[in-house]
Amino acid sequence: MKKLVFAVPLLFLFCACSNLDEPHDDSRVALIKKTDPPPIELVDHPETDSVGHAIKKDVDKMEELYDTAVIQGMDKDVLVAYKVKHLQRFHMKKIEKQMKEKLEKKYPDMDFTVSSDYKIFLETIRLKERIESKHISNKEAEKRFKEIVELQQELT
Secondary structure, three states, X not given: OHHHHHHHHHHHHHHHHOOOOOOOOHHHHOOOOOOOOOOEEOOOOHHHHOOHXXXXXXXXXXXXXXXXXXXXXXXXXXXXXXXXOHHHHHHHHHHHHHHHHHHHHHOOOXXXXXXXXXXXXXXXXXXXXXXXXXXXOHHHHHHHHHHHHHHHHHHO
């Protein structure tokens, strides 16, 4: 009887602590280690309109960065969230300026939002997880993308 008294509350504790709604662990570890998510493309025809993969490759070439997330929206809007290597944190403004100039020169018809903010990076990972797990429609994903861009603009 004593074992039962301890076992039942312990069982409830384990059940309460498990989160079954969480589709992936990427958002939990996104701020701690490299996740290297593939680019998210919210365009109508990703196989023909795809620029996201090329942008990700260009940004990944920068030695100062160790993790990047790219979202290509429907209206030629692109969000590039990145994490800077620890010793390069003193040069974050310079890195952001170089990246934005490089991207705008190579892709003049795109409108770039560039962010080194961890909150923005985390929100892009969460959006990717929702899209992959089919918890969000493409229209809702585009709306959330615009909210993330507005959040970045408020931070600057």
